[in-house]
Amino acid sequence: MEPKRQEDYVIKGIGGSPGIVIGKAQPIDRDRVDMLAYRLIGEAEVPGEERRFKIAVEESKEQCLKVKDNILSQDAKEVVYIIDAQLMILEDRMLIDETIRRIREEKVNAEWALEITLQKLRGAFKNIDDEYLSERKSDVDYIGERIVRNLLGRKQDSISDLKEKVIIVAHDLSPADTAQMTRDKVIGFATDIGGKTSHTAIMARALGIPAVVGLERITQEVKIGDSIIIDGNTGIVLINPTKTVLNEYLEKKRIYERLEKELFIYKDLPAQTLDGYKIKVVANIELIEEIPSVLEHGAEGIGLYRTEFLYLGRKELPSEEEQFQAYKSVVERFHSYTTIRTMDIGGDKFISHLDLAKEMNPAMGLRAIRFCLREVDIFKTQLRAILKASNYGKIKIMFPMISGVSEILQTKEILEKVKLELKNEGIPFDSNIKIGIMIEIPSAVTLADILAKEVDFFSIGTNDLIQYSLAIDRVNEHVAYLYEPLHPAVLRVIKHVVDCGHNAGIKVGMCGEMAGEPLYIPILLGMGLDELSMNALSVLGVKKIIRSITYRESRELLDSIMGFSTASEIKSFVKEEMIKRFPMEFKDLRNSN
Numbered sequence: 186m187e188p189k190r191q192e193d194y195v196i197k198g199i200g201g202s203p204g205i206v207i208g209k210a211q212p213i214d215r216d217r218v219d220m221l222a223y224r225l226i227g228e229a230e231v232p233g234e235e236r237r238f239k240i241a242v243e244e245s246k247e248q249c250l251k252v253k254d255n256i257l258s259q260d261a262k263e264v265v266y267i268i269d270a271q272l273m274i275l276e277d278r279m280l281i282d283e284t285i286r287r288i289r290e291e292k293v294n295a296e297w298a299l300e301i302t303l304q305k306l307r308g309a310f311k312n313i314d315d316e317y318l319s320e321r322k323s324d325v326d327y328i329g330e331r332i333v334r335n336l337l338g339r340k341q342d343s344i345s346d347l348k349e350k351v352i353i354v355a356h357d358l359s360p361a362d363t364a365q366m367t368r369d370k371v372i373g374f375a376t377d378i379g380g381k382t383s384h385t386a387i388m389a390r391a392l393g394i395p396a397v398v399g400l401e402r403i404t405q406e407v408k409i410g411d412s413i414i415i416d417g418n419t420g421i422v423l424i425n426p427t428k429t430v431l432n433e434y435l436e437k438k439r440i441y442e443r444l445e446k447e448l449f450i451y452k453d454l455p456a457q458t459l460d461g462y463k464i465k466v467v468a469n470i471e472l473i474e475e476i477p478s479v480l481e482h483g484a485e486g487i488g489l490y491r492t493e494f495l496y497l498g499r500k501e502l503p504s505e506e507e508q509f510q511a512y513k514s515v516v517e518r519f520h521s522y523t524t525i526r527t528m529d530i531g532g533d534k535f536i537s538h539l540d541l542a543k544e545m546n547p548a549m550g551l552r553a554i555r556f557c558l559r560e561v562d563i564f565k566t567q568l569r570a571i572l573k574a575s576n577y578g579k580i581k582i583m584f585p586m587i588s589g590v591s592e593i594l595q596t597k598e599i600l601e602k603v604k605l606e607l608k609n610e611g612i613p614f615d616s617n618i619k620i621g622i623m624i625e626i627p628s629a630v631t632l633a634d635i636l637a638k639e640v641d642f643f644s645i646g647t648n649d650l651i652q653y654s655l656a657i658d659r660v661n662e663h664v665a666y667l668y669e670p671l672h673p674a675v676l677r678v679i680k681h682v683v684d685c686g687h688n689a690g691i692k693v694g695m696c697g698e699m700a701g702e703p704l705y706i707p708i709l710l711g712m713g714l715d716e717l718s719m720n721a722l723s724v725l726g727v728k729k730i731i732r733s734i735t736y737r738e739s740r741e742l743l744d745s746i747m748g749f750s751t752a753s754e755i756k757s758f759v760k761e762e763m764i765k766r767f768p769m770e771f772k773d774l775r776n777s778n
């Protein structure tokens with residue numbers, strides 16, 4: 186085994202929330218309740234055991250409600266849904282009734298009855314790859330642990346007792362833990378587990394606390410009082426840094442904070458180049474709770490609302506009314522427009538109650554528009570809800586995973602039927618609603634000139650388009666190194682789609698992750714994209730880049746890189762150019778490959 190260094194020890198994880206902090210480590214032992222005693226009880230003990238369980242559930246509810254109040258009183262209202270989801274689990278009949286049934290019929294103690302019920306619930310989530318749904322499993326774990334602690338009369342947690350400013354180091358943190366963190370005491374945190382979209386990371390971003398998650402072994406490496414640096418931008422934690430490294434990070438922190446503050450000057454400014462070329466910078470959302478952050482970061486509208494999140498993690502389909510209310514609440518907040526993408530369900534966004542077969546190759550399976558064209562009633566309900574909401578603000582409808590012309594013709598036919606139904610029912614809607622498709626399948630690229638005649642806009646979904654063009658599974662870490670947005674084939678594909686769209690007189694946007702990556706912005710500008718849609722936190726940085734260059738320069742840059750034949754040549758060239766132009770922003774790129 187490699188000897189452990191005493192100083193300057195670096196562990197790499199995942200940047201959960203941006204920012205750099207330097208401080209003293211406070212490892213917290215969440216004192217997990219792992220071993221539960223199994224105890225058979227007598228008939229006479231059953232009522233008492235049942236009562237004990239019900240009291241523990243009530244106590245858990247009260248504690249969750251307190252946490253919710255705490256969140257509401259802080260600046261993190263957009264994450265209340267996490268606690269609401271946990272409160273829903275606490276009300277779940279299956280959890281409560283099954284546990285009571287076990288106490289009564291199997292004559293076991295409440296802790297054991299609960300544990301077996303939880304195991305069944307966890308089992309339901311076990312084979313699901315979807316990151317969002319697997320987070321629901323962790324909600325079940327958090328709630329289970331809370332009830333058990335109450336049953337055992339154990340203290341819930343210790344974060345609220347902190348006396349000084351610290352960096353929390355923990356195996357995992359529940360949203361309830363995170364909600365108790367106030368910025369005056371907890372300046373950062375690092376956890377063994379978690380990913381970019383884990384609740385801990387979402388909460389950290391909402392609270393503005395820098396965090397690194399997924400460090401695997403940070404709790405084994407850090408002792409109380411160790412000096413540590415959290416770099417949430419690069420996902421690095423440094424333990425007991427040397428003076429030189431410390432000074433280097435103090436400087437990095439100063440620069441980062443200055444740049445972040447300065448970025449807010451772009452909030453209300455248009456995304457326009459120095460020579461007056463305008464492009465739309467809009468945001469991607471999954472949940473309506475993200476709207477405040479989108480507005481705060483000055484996005485001009487919504488370029489991608491991933492509506493499948495309304496369908497995930499629940500037992501029944503959302504009703505037309507529920508969907509209508511959700512869409513209405515988004516469109517009413519944006520004066521410009523909201524692009525609602527119809528559900529991209531199926532594949533990895535698996536919904537158990539829809540009785541979809543588990544597929545061998547889900548990314549290429551019955552998902553998105555394919556699913557909708559098979560389950561027409563479910564699709565029509567969504568289209569009705571979207572059309573009804575179009576009476577309250579400007580909506581564009583976007584269809585995912587279109588592979589050819591017949592799919593869009595079939596889709597348009599269904600949309601027309603739904604419009605006619607609403608008209609006959611006297612329900613108002615925008616009869617000129619714009620429709621567009623995502624270009625994310627190679628066959629749609631090849632047919633882009635023909636497809637462009639059928640729709641009002643294109644939006645390039647690079648997350649899938651790169652995966653299908655380069656034959657690289659976007660969730661397989663073994664081939665992740667080949668997932669290359671600057672691959673010359675990818676750049677040619679994008680250019681072709683933009684040109685086909687423009688030749689047919691329609692707008693072309695991009696809503697994959699590539700659109701929010703500062704390094705790629707001049708290239709995308711040079712391609713002539715009309716809209717870039719991204720994570721809200723990327724909006725200001727992207728606007729800054731757009732406002733600092735000319736359209737002419739971006740065309741020249743594009744011309745140069747289109748002459749290269751490998752991704753690495755393109756990347757080095759673009760990096761050099763960007764470091765020259767934005768030395769502070771791209772400083773860290775100097776040593777990366």
Ligand code: PEP
Pocket residue numbers: 489491529625645646647648649650696697698
């Ligand atoms: C894409 O594929 O680029 C995209 C935006 O859609 P999703 O990530 O939801 O598949």
Ligand code: MG
Pocket residue numbers: 585625646648649
């Ligand atoms: Mg996609």
